[in-house]
Amino acid sequence: xxxxxxxxxxxxxxxxxxxxxxxxxxxxxxxxxxxxxxxxxxxxxxxxxxxxxxxxxxxxxxxxxxxxxxxxxxxxxxxxxxxxxxxxxxxxxxxxxxxxxxxxxxxxxxxxxxxxxxxxxxxxxxxxxxxxxxxxxxxxxxxxxxxxxxxxxxxxxxxxxxxxxxxxxxxxxxxxxxxxxxxxxxxxxxxxxxxxxxxxxxxxxxxxxxxxxxxxxxxxxxxxxxxxxxxxxxxxxxxxxxxxxxxxxxxxxxxxxxxxxxxxxxxxxxxxxxxxxxxxxxxxxxxxxxxxxxxxxxxxxxxxxxxxxxxxxxxxxxxxxxxxxxxxxxxxxxxxxxxxxxxxxxxxxxxxxxxxxxxxxxxxxxxxxxxxxxxxxxxxxxxxxxxxxxxxxxxxxxxxxxxxxxxxxxxxxxxxxxxxxxxxxxxxxxxxxxxxxxxxxxxxxxxxxxxxxxxxxxxxxxxxxxxxxxxxxxxxxxxxxxxxxxxxxxxxxxxxxxxxxxxxxxxxxxxxxxxxxxxxxxxxxxxxxxxxxxxxxxxxxxxxxxxxxxxxxxxxxxxxxxxxxxxxxxxxxxxxxxxxxxxxxxxxxxxxxxxxxxxxxxxxxxxxxxxxxxxxxxxxxxxxxxxxxxxxxxxxxxxxxxxxxxxxxxxxxxxxxxxxxxxxxxxxxxxxxxxxxxxxxxxxxxxxxxxxxxxxxxxxxxxxxxxxxxxxxxxxxxxxxxxxxxxxxxxxxxxxxxxxxxxxxxxxxxx
Numbered sequence: 001x002x003x004x005x006x007x008x009x010x011x012x013x014x015x016x017x018x019x020x021x022x023x024x025x026x027x028x029x030x031x032x033x034x035x036x037x038x039x040x041x042x043x044x045x046x047x048x049x050x051x052x053x054x055x056x057x058x059x060x061x062x063x064x065x066x067x068x069x070x071x072x073x074x075x076x077x078x079x080x081x082x083x084x085x086x087x088x089x090x091x092x093x094x095x096x097x098x099x100x101x102x103x104x105x106x107x108x109x110x111x112x113x114x115x116x117x118x119x120x121x122x123x124x125x126x127x128x129x130x131x132x133x134x135x136x137x138x139x140x141x142x143x144x145x146x147x148x149x150x151x152x153x154x155x156x157x158x159x160x161x162x163x164x165x166x167x168x169x170x171x172x173x174x175x176x177x178x179x180x181x182x183x184x185x186x187x188x189x190x191x192x193x194x195x196x197x198x199x200x201x202x203x204x205x206x207x208x209x210x211x212x213x214x215x216x217x218x219x220x221x222x223x224x225x226x227x228x229x230x231x232x233x234x235x236x237x238x239x240x241x242x243x244x245x246x247x248x249x250x251x252x253x254x255x256x257x258x259x260x261x262x263x264x265x266x267x268x269x270x271x272x273x274x275x276x277x278x279x280x281x282x283x284x285x286x287x288x289x290x291x292x293x294x295x296x297x298x299x300x301x302x303x304x305x306x307x308x309x310x311x312x313x314x315x316x317x318x319x320x321x322x323x324x325x326x327x328x329x330x331x332x333x334x335x336x337x338x339x340x341x342x343x344x345x346x347x348x349x350x351x352x353x354x355x356x357x358x359x360x361x362x363x364x365x366x367x368x369x370x371x372x373x374x375x376x377x378x379x380x381x382x383x384x385x386x387x388x389x390x391x392x393x394x395x396x397x398x399x400x401x402x403x404x405x406x407x408x409x410x411x412x413x414x415x416x417x418x419x420x421x422x423x424x425x426x427x428x429x430x431x432x433x434x435x436x437x438x439x440x441x442x443x444x445x446x447x448x449x450x451x452x453x454x455x456x457x458x459x460x461x462x463x464x465x466x467x468x469x470x471x472x473x474x475x476x477x478x479x480x481x482x483x484x485x486x487x488x489x490x491x492x493x494x495x496x497x498x499x500x501x502x503x504x505x506x507x508x509x510x511x512x513x514x515x516x517x518x519x520x521x522x523x524x525x526x527x528x529x530x531x532x533x534x535x536x537x538x539x540x541x542x543x544x545x546x547x548x549x550x551x552x553x554x555x556x557x558x559x560x561x562x563x564x565x566x567x568x569x570x571x572x573x574x575x576x577x578x579x580x581x582x583x584x585x586x587x588x589x590x591x592x593x594x595x596x597x598x599x600x601x602x603x604x605x606x607x608x609x610x611x612x613x614x615x616x617x618x619x620x621x622x623x624x625x626x627x628x629x630x631x632x633x634x635x636x637x638x639x640x641x642x643x644x645x646x647x648x649x650x651x652x653x654x655x656x657x658x659x660x661x662x663x664x665x666x667x668x669x670x671x672x673x674x675x676x677x678x679x680x681x682x683x684x685x686x687x688x689x690x691x692x693x694x695x696x697x698x699x700x701x702x703x704x705x706x707x708x709x710x711x712x713x714x715x716x717x718x719x720x721x722x723x724x725x726x727x728x729x730x731x732x733x734x735x736x737x738x739x740x741x742x743x744x745x746x747x748x749x750x751x
Contacts, residue, residue, distance in 0.1 A: 109140055110147065117155045126161050134168060141172035150185070154192065166198050174206035178213065186210040201227060205237050212241035220245075236265055243274045250278040250287050257294060267298050269307040276307075279314035288320045292327055312348035321352035325361065343369070347380035354387025362387045376404075378413045385418050389425035397422045398438070405445060416442070416450040423453070427460035435460045436469075451482050458491035467499040486512075490523050497530030505530055521552050528561045537569035554582050556591045563597035567604050575601035576610075592623050599632040608640045609673050616676035619683055625653075627699040630691050634707045643714035644671035646707055650726065652680075653699060654733040655690030693733060704730065704737040 109132075116124040129137065144153040150173070157169035170193045177185040190207050193199045204227055211220035220242055224234050239260050246252040253275045260267065272295050279288060291314070295307070315324035328349065346369045353361035366384055369376065376384070381404060388397035401418065404410045419442055426434040439457060442449065454477040461470035474492060477484065489512045496505035505527060512519055524547040531540035544562065547554065554562075559579050566575035575598060583590060595618045602611035611633060618625060630653045637646035648658050648671070658680045672680070683689060691699040708727060715723055731737050 109136075110143055110149070110152075113140065113144070113156065114149060114152050117152050122159050125156065125159055129156060129159075129165055130161050134165075137165065138168055138172050141169050142176055145173055145176035145180075154189070157193075157198075158196065163198075166196060167200065167203070170196075170198050170203050171206070174203060178206055178210050181210070181213060183210045183214050201232050201235055201238065204232065205235075208238055209241040212245045215245070217242060217245055234263065234265075236260065236268060236271060240270070240274070243271065247274060247278045248280075250275075250280075250283055250291075253278040254290065254294075267294070272298075273307055273310035276310040276314040279318050281317055281319070283314075283318040283320075285318075285320050285323065288315065288318055288323045292323060296330075309342065309345045309348075312345050312352070315352060316348050321355040324349070324352045325356050325358060328361075343374055343377045343380040346374065347377070347383035350380070350387050351383040354383070354391060357391055359388070359391055359393065362391075375410070376413070378415065378418075381413050382418050382421070386421045389421040392425075392429070394422050394425035394429065394431075394434070397425065414445070414447065416447055416453045419447060420450075420452055420456050423456045423460070427456065427463055430463065432460055432464040432466070449480065451477075451485055451488065454482065455485075455487045455491050458488065458495060462491055462495035462498045465495075465498045467495050467501060470495040486517050486520055486523070489517070490520075490526060493523055494526050497526060497533070500534065502527075502530050502534060502536070519550065519552075521547070521555060521558065524550075524552060525555075525558055525561055528558065528565060532561060532565035532568045535569050537565060537571060537574075540565045540569075553586050554588070556588060556594050559583065559588065559590065560593045560597045563594060563601055567597070567601045570604075572601035572604040589621065590618075590623065592618070592626055592629065595623060596626070596628050596632065599629065599636075603632055603636045603639075606636070606639055608636055608642055608645065611636050612645070612673040612676040616673070616679040619676075619679040619689065622684075625689055625691070627691050627697055627703075630699065631703045634703060634710075638706065638710040641714070642671075643711055646711060647726065648672060650704075650707060650730055652686075652689045653691035654730045655687040656729055657686045690733070699734060701734060701736045701738070704734060708737075 109128075112128060113125065116122075116128065132140070141153050141156065144150070144156075153169060153173050157166050157173065160166045160169060170189065173189055174186060177189060186207055190199060190203065193203050204223065208220045208223045211217070211223060224238055224242075227234050227238065239256060243253055243256055246256060257267065257271065257275060260271070272291075275291055275294060279291060292311075295311075311327065312324060315321055346365060350362050350365050353359075353365060362384070369380075381400070385397045385400055388394070388400065401414065401422065404414055419438065423435055423438055426432070426438065435457070442453070454473060457473050458470055461467065461473065470492060474484075474488075477488070489508060492508050493505045496502070496508065509519055509523060509527065512523070524543060527543055528540050531537070531543060540562075544554075544558075547558075559582055562578045562582065563575040566572055566578060579590070579594060579598060582588065595614060598614045599611050602608075602614060615625070615629070615633065618629070630649060633649045634646060637643070637649065651658050693699065708730075711723060711726075
């Protein structure tokens with residue numbers, strides 16, 4: 001009989017000759033024939049057609065034939081549909097077993113392990129585990145668990161030749177059981193791992209995870225306590241599942257973090273990001289500050305892009321953009337570079353700067369993104385345009401749009417939503433010529449207009465009182481096949497009211513009632529405001545009744561319009577009655593705008609005592625006065641020639657005590673109504689009632705000048721020093737406040 005090497009050599013020569021002259025089919029035929037001829041009898045290679053299985057029997061091979069055996073086995077096992085069945089008789093040498101295992105392709109490893117376990121061949125199993133890499137064994141363990149071969153995986157863990165391999169198998173088994181949410185299985189495997197002295201912190205952490213997944217947070221915490229009792233120190237991974245389960249509650253997350261720090265465990269960015277995810281819309285500014293303090297209190301305070309993105313999202317959800325900006329600026333002062341790697345994070349930062357009216361921050365972030373050659377997304381672009389448009393820079397916002405449209409690769413990012421920000425900004429600034437230019441530009445750029453775009457255009461028509469243009473735009477919208485929504489009808493009603501076409505406005509409301517839509521509170525308030533503007537008291541009251549019948553409860557805005565309606569219709573006394581009745585019926589807490597309109601009603605009645613009572617109620621309800629509050633009070637004091645009350649009001653708006661401790665006779669006596677005197681004594685602090693000094697709602701210096709001019713005309717002998725001192729104190733709070741020439745002369749030469 002020919003020896004195996006001779007047969008293989010003959011086959012090789014024959015195959016080489018055939019491959020030079022004939023096709024691939026003959027080559028495959030001779031390969032198959034040679035393989036069967038060489039190994040069928042000696043090694044028991046048998047192909048069963050029905051079951052598509054390959055039985056491997058290794059018995060009495062010489063070591064030198066191992067390589068040939070391995071190559072032949074590998075070639076055979078690469079054939080599709082072949083399944084391995086390991087038949088070992090017990091007389092194989094280590095070399096033969098190693099050759100057999102080395103020849104096995106990756107997809108047969110599970111079959112080899114299962115066969116070894118089934119035949120109780122621990123020696124083969126140990127050889128196999130020793131010959132594979134850590135990554136391959138980890139994959140094998142997971143595949144065994146995935147195919148419900150749990151017992152095989154556990155046997156591998158039991159007989160693993162090294163402790164490290166045991167830990168590897170137990171961890172992989174526990175991980176797969178957690179994925180299957182098999183809590184009972186996790187408990188059982190942990191007990192087996194403990195018997196093998198393999199229940200370290202990593203293995204026990206899987207039990208914590210399984211319990212947290214099952215919602216058993218109490219037991220999960222108890223599992224951590226069990227670690228401590230077993231002298232096993234928990235790590236951050238131990239607490240991660242608990243933190244993840246508590247992400248809906250900031251306070252619970254914070255309590256868990258305190259427990260982590262108490263163990264002397266250093267927080268990492270992942271834990272900080274988890275805490276930040278617990279910040280929601282209802283989270284207070286103080287809680288956000290606590291989260292930031294937690295991040296900055298670490299010894300190794302490395303902030304990566306993931307942590308920054310989590311911080312941005314947390315501040316966006318809570319609306320606390322000032323905390324984000326403060327954090328970014330503190331990083332800049334410390335010399336740390338802000339790490340953002342995605343355009344979405346850039347958009348959130350730009351939005352934050354826009355919310356705090358920091359245009360320098362907006363532009364610097366945009367330019368930094370450009371410097372890093374990051375391509376903006378549609379969201380990033382929208383945040384940039386909105387940040388500029390909402391901060392009185394519609395030209396800059398439009399410039400960004402033109403810049404994007406000029407680049408073919410970014411032109412597709414532009415849509416009507418982004419354009420709408422610019423439209424609204426120009427409209428709010430009453431630059432209606434630019435509104436119509438932007439509209440024409442959108443049409444020329446073939447931007448698909450949305451219902452929101454048409455609504456913004458109709459709102460511009462209402463603000464500019466261009467009712468003719470509003471009709472054309474509305475018809476245009478219908479022609480484009482767009483269905484008007486409740487905002488569309490509201491804008492049309494607002495436009496008609498602004499143009500003194502109240503009948504047409506009510507007609508639009510009647511048309512609205514015929515559709516599936518129903519008038520909302522905003523529409524009723526718009527019509528109420530129209531009735532107030534043109535002095536239609538009865539029609540306004542009738543409309544208020546209709547609102548009640550429609551089941552729409554009034555808001556503070558409704559109450560402010562009702563007070564305005566009564567004052568405009570020369571029935572200011574009705575304002576107090578209507579507002580009081582509605583507030584009691586619907587349980588409303590009045591805001592500053594309602595109080596201001598009630599003060600205006602008192603001014604229409606020239607009733608300073610009533611105005612003081614309204615102001616007293618405002619202070620008692622802890623509603624902070626604004627610049628309009630003080631303007632109404634000061635002008636009423638001037639009309640009633642009540643200098644003493646005017647002095648009190650001036651001191652309040654400047655953030656000073658309402659009565660000076662060492663005041664002279666005219667200003668120290670009790671000149672306020674009892675209710676106001678009591679309210680001011682109970683006021684939280686003098687600064688609480690101070691008038692705004694900055695921004696759009698800042699106290700107007702013209703009003704202050706009028707008040708001091710009135711006081712100068714009211715000066716009596718010996719009052720000049722008190723007047724000058726008051727002026728200086730008010731000017732500290734409002735440096736722009738100045739006396740006109742005639743007032744200065746009166747102060748120098750009092751009557």
